[in-house]
Amino acid sequence: MPRRNLLAREMETYGLERLQGQGLDFGVHSRVETGLETVIGDQKLHMKNLTFKIEGMRCSGCAGTIQALLRGSAGVRKASADFDSREARVLYDPAAISEDQLAAAIEKAGFRVTDRRTSS
16 A cells, blocks of 8 residues: 555544654645645645636647646645646645636636536
8 A cells, every 4th residue: 555545544543643643753844635635734624626628728838838827826736737628627725725716827828717617
C-alpha cells in the first residue's frame, strides 16, 4: 500500500495528535489527503472538484496556459486542462477561492468558460 494511503488510514483511525505523539513529524506544512479533505496540521480543508468547459483553446499550449493559471491561483490544490476535451478540472478550497474567481482567471487570458460542473 502506498505510504500516503497508509498514513491517511492511520490518521483516520488514530487521529493526528496520537500519530504526532508516536514521533511522526507532520510539521506546519505537512499535508495528508483523505478523500476530498486535506489535513494541514490539525485543520481540515474541505475541497471541491470543478470542471470547466472552455472555448478558445487552439492547441495543447493553450491548455498548458490554462493549467498554469489555475495551478497558480490561491486555494487550488490540483488543476489540469485538456485540449482534446476542451475542459479544465480543478480541485480547490472554496474557502480560499470561488468558482467565479477561477472562471475569471481563465477568461482574463482570453478564453471563454461556457459551462461548469461542481462536485464535492
